Amino acid sequence: MIEMMSHGFMQRALAAGLIIGALCAMVSVFVVLKRLSFIGSGISHSAFGGMALGALFGINPTLSAMVYCVAVALLIGWLSRGGGVSEDVGIGVVFATSMAIGVVALGYAEGYTVDLFSYLFGSILAVSRADVILAGITLALVSATVFLLFKELLAYCFDEEWARVRGINTRLVQDTLLVLLAVTVVVSIKLLGIILVAALLVIPGAIGRGVADNYRGQMAVSIMSALVSVLAGLFISYRFDVASGAAVTLVAALLFVLSVAWARGRT
Amino acid sequence: MSDINLVQVEGLTVILGGRVALDDITLNIRAGSFTGILGPNGAGKSTLLKVLLGLIHPQRGSVLVFGHKPGDSHGLIGYVPQSISGLVGDFPVSALDVVMMGRLGPDKIGRRYGNADRAASMEAMEAVGIEGKAQNRFGSLSGGERQKALIARALCAGPKLLLLDEPTTGVDPVAQDDFYAMLTRLKDANKITIALVSHDVGVITSMVDDLICLNQKVFLHGPPEEALKDGMIGKTYGSRTEIVMHGHDVPHRHLPIHGEGGGND
Numbered sequence: 186m187i188e189m190m191s192h193g194f195m196q197r198a199l200a201a202g203l204i205i206g207a208l209c210a211m212v213s214v215f216v217v218l219k220r221l222s223f224i225g226s227g228i229s230h231s232a233f234g235g236m237a238l239g240a241l242f243g244i245n246p247t248l249s250a251m252v253y254c255v256a257v258a259l260l261i262g263w264l265s266r267g268g269g270v271s272e273d274v275g276i277g278v279v280f281a282t283s284m285a286i287g288v289v290a291l292g293y294a295e296g297y298t299v300d301l302f303s304y305l306f307g308s309i310l311a312v313s314r315a316d317v318i319l320a321g322i323t324l325a326l327v328s329a330t331v332f333l334l335f336k337e338l339l340a341y342c343f344d345e346e347w348a349r350v351r352g353i354n355t356r357l358v359q360d361t362l363l364v365l366l367a368v369t370v371v372v373s374i375k376l377l378g379i380i381l382v383a384a385l386l387v388i389p390g391a392i393g394r395g396v397a398d399n400y401r402g403q404m405a406v407s408i409m410s411a412l413v414s415v416l417a418g419l420f421i422s423y424r425f426d427v428a429s430g431a432a433v434t435l436v437a438a439l440l441f442v443l444s445v446a447w448a449r450g451r452t
Numbered sequence: 453m454s455d456i457n458l459v460q461v462e463g464l465t466v467i468l469g470g471r472v473a474l475d476d477i478t479l480n481i482r483a484g485s486f487t488g489i490l491g492p493n494g495a496g497k498s499t500l501l502k503v504l505l506g507l508i509h510p511q512r513g514s515v516l517v518f519g520h521k522p523g524d525s526h527g528l529i530g531y532v533p534q535s536i537s538g539l540v541g542d543f544p545v546s547a548l549d550v551v552m553m554g555r556l557g558p559d560k561i562g563r564r565y566g567n568a569d570r571a572a573s574m575e576a577m578e579a580v581g582i583e584g585k586a587q588n589r590f591g592s593l594s595g596g597e598r599q600k601a602l603i604a605r606a607l608c609a610g611p612k613l614l615l616l617d618e619p620t621t622g623v624d625p626v627a628q629d630d631f632y633a634m635l636t637r638l639k640d641a642n643k644i645t646i647a648l649v650s651h652d653v654g655v656i657t658s659m660v661d662d663l664i665c666l667n668q669k670v671f672l673h674g675p676p677e678e679a680l681k682d683g684m685i686g687k688t689y690g691s692r693t694e695i696v697m698h699g700h701d702v703p704h705r706h707l708p709i710h711g712e713g714g715g716n717d
Contacts, residue, residue, distance in 0.1 A: 218543070333562045340553045343543055346533065347605070350505050351556040352526040398589060400544045 189423050197317050198309040198376060198429065202415040204320040205373045206385070210411035211331055212369045213390030214404050215362055218342040224261055224363065225386040227276035229370045231257040233379050234283030236304065237290035247319065251371045257283065258363035266356065307378035307430025309422050320372045327365050338362060339400060378430030385411060388437040392444040410440050456483040458613055458645050459504060464513035466499055473499040475668045476513070481613075486639055487647045488660035488676070495667040497649040498534070501615050504647075505531055518612070527557065530606030530644075532599070532616040547593060547601045548586040551577055554608040576608035577601070579641075580634060596627035600634070607638070614638075616648045632659060 189195050216225050235253025239246035257279055264275035291301075303311050331338065340348040341358045348355050366386070373382045393407035418433030425432075459481035466474040474496040481487050491497050502508040503515055506523020518525040554576070555569040577583040580600040585593060593601060599619050606614055616635075620628045632655055639646050650656045657663065657676040665672040672678060 336553075336556065336565060337561060339545070339549075340556055343545060343550070343553070344533075346507065347531070347553060348556065349507060350526060350529070350531050351553075351609075352523075352558045353556055353561075354558075394542070394544060398544060399546060399549075403544050 189420070194310050194312065195419075195423060197312045197314060198419055199416075201312045201317045201320050201376055202419050202429075202433075203412060204317070204324050205369075205376055206389075206411040206415035207408055208320070208324050208327055208369050209373060209377075209382070209385040210389040210393075210408040211327060211404070212365055213386050213388070213411070214393060214400070214407050215338055215342060215390070216366065216386050217390035217394050218339075218400075219362070221362075221366070222383070222387045223273060223276055224258075224265075225366055225370070226383040227261060227280040228254055228258055228363075228367050229374075229379055229382045229386070230280040231283035232370055232374055233287035233304070234285075234290070235287075235371075236374075236379075237287035237294065240294040241290040247316070247371060247375075250374070251368065253283075254367040254371050255364055258367035259360055262356075262360045262363045265359070302428070303378070304374070305378050305380050306428035307374075307376050307381060307433070309376070309419060309429045311375040316372070316375055323368055323372045327369060330361065330365060334358065334361065376429055377433060378428065381428075381430035381434045384430075384434040384437060385414070388434075388441050389414070392437075392441050395441075395444045395448040410437065410444075414440060457481065458483050458518060459647075460514075460516045461500075461503075462514045464500075464503065464510050464515060466496070466503060466508060466510045468499065468508070472668060474503075474510075477666070477670045479664055479670055479673050481645060481647055482662065483645055484643065485645055485661045486636070486659060487645075487662040487664060488656035489647060489649045489664045489666055490651065490653065490656050491666040492651060497666055498617050500666065501531070501617050501647070501649060504615060505529065527609065528612045530554075530603075530609065530611030530614040532602050532606050532614070532619045534618045534621050542591055545590050546587050547582065547590050547597075548573060548577070550590045550601055551586075551604045551608055554605040557609070572608045572610075573604070576604035579607060579638060580604045594627075595623045596631060599623060599631065603635075603638075607642070610642075611644060613645045613647070616646065618649055618651070620650075620652070628655070635659075 190199070216222055232250045232254050235250035235257075236246040238244075238253065239249025242249070260279060261272070261276055264270060265272040268275070270278075337348065337353055337358050340351075340353065341355055341362070345355050348358070369386070370382055373385065377385060389407040389411040390403070392410045393403035393405070396406045397403040414433050414437035417436045419429055421427065421432040421436070422429040457480040459479075461480065462478050464474055464477045465472070477500075489497050489500065499508060503510055504517055504522055506521075506526070515522050518528050548570075551573040552565055552569055555565060555572065574583060574586065577586055580603050582593075582597055582600045582604065585597060585601075590598065590601065603616075603619070620631055623631060635646065635648070636659065638644070648656065648660070660676055662674065663672060663676040663678075664670060
């Protein structure tokens with residue numbers, strides 16, 4: 186363990202991992218309550234297109250992915266409110282198209298060599314100091330937004346019509362939640378991967394929901410399970426040389442199975 | 453009850469998904485009244501309530517609620533839906549959490565619920581008799597208790613107009629009687645105006661001051677006795693109908709006359 190922590194890349198991966206774990210766990214509570222897991226998956230896959238466009242035009246890929254994913258999130262929000270096609274069709278089209286744009290853009294990105302496997306499944310070697318700082322700033326912004334809008338977000342998830350009756354702008358609440366989802370996805374990609382970040386957007390919240398009786402407990406259990414998954418996953422990734430996103434996801438999945446068994450045993 | 457109209461609707465037409473849900477209807481709801489809105493499934497009853505709440509925007513007509521356009525008076529209106537989505541079963545909130553959602557408002561964004569919100573919510577729960585269930589998970593309550601919690605949610609912001617959309621769906625008959633008695637009590641105690649959508653002919657005609665028979669158009673708007681007098685309920689339901697009386701001149705159900713098919717209500 187001490188030897189593992191002596192590496193700079195591992196210190197950065199761990200710091201980013203703990204921040205990302207808390208971030209994903211917080212957002213995942215609302216993903217589970219409002220059943221947005223397909224939207225989360227759609228946004229994370231779309232990030233590939235955003236990153237590749239950045240590579241093609243010489244823009245920082247994280248920045249281009251941020252802009253692209255926020256735009257995709259707002260587009261999905263608009264589609265879900267009756268933008269002409271059904272929500273699931275819209276998400277399916279948007280994320281497949283984004284992946285295709287990514288493949289084409291990377292093909293034309295001259296002199297840009299990218300380890301596609303790391304992008305898709307995460308790598309502990311990929312995290313820079315700037316990534317840790319960006320994740321920290323994102324955590325502060327997302328936490329502040331969730332804290333300030335908590336009762337509106339909860340009411341939106343529980344009974345959207347009622348929130349509208351009380352004069353809450355549910356369109357704005359929905360778009361805010363989707364943007365939180367998008368920025369969380371983007372800062373998590375290097376460590377967890379485009380494909381596997383979606384797991385941490387769902388599993389911690391689902392564990393919390395299965396184990397706890399109220400939303401406060403759900404949030405606490407969600408954060409704890411995400412942190413345990415990240416810590417154990419990063420250790421496994423270092424020790425056995427596997428993609429960090431895969432290792433974190435497998436630990437989270439194991440915790441989820443245990444939580445389901447525990448919840449069943451309780452009833 | 454006064455002659456002031458809290459709700460004034462004129463020439464309202466709503467088209468939903470290419471289908472006419474409400475066709476040129478004109479009606480009003482008097483301050484202090486208990487108004488029943490009666491009609492078969494698909495008659496546009498829920499649509500009418502949603503127009504009054506500002507949730508559906510009409511194609512034509514004028515709608516004023518407390519003298520303002522719908523949606524501008526949300527602080528004065530309480531709403532009890534037929535049910536809330538299927539998610540509630542295991543949603544991790546207590547009955548008190550749900551009731552406190554009645555204290556939401558644009559002016560409270562960015563602030564936590566305070567002691568005043570908690571006290572008003574508990575008072576509303578006491579008014580409907582479920583204060584003992586405050587900490588129970590909302591999904592674990594019986595159908596009747598859930599509806600009472602939703603009434604408490606509507607009441608805790610101190611509304612002047614309470615709109616209820618078939619609030620006793622899925623509630624057993626004994627609890628229904630209890631529920632309607634409670635509504636009358638709340639109306640008198642809080643001096644609120646109530647508009648109740650139902651297809652339960654018996655309950656609605658025995659309790660209300662004004663009756664609106666609606667089936668895309670308004671077939672009757674007046675005291676409930678008129679509905680019983682000249683077969684308006686049958687016209688509303690689109691069939692020749694007879695009212696089955698069960699003592700005390702209280703109609704319990706309407707039946708299509710033999711050979712016409714259909715069911716009872």
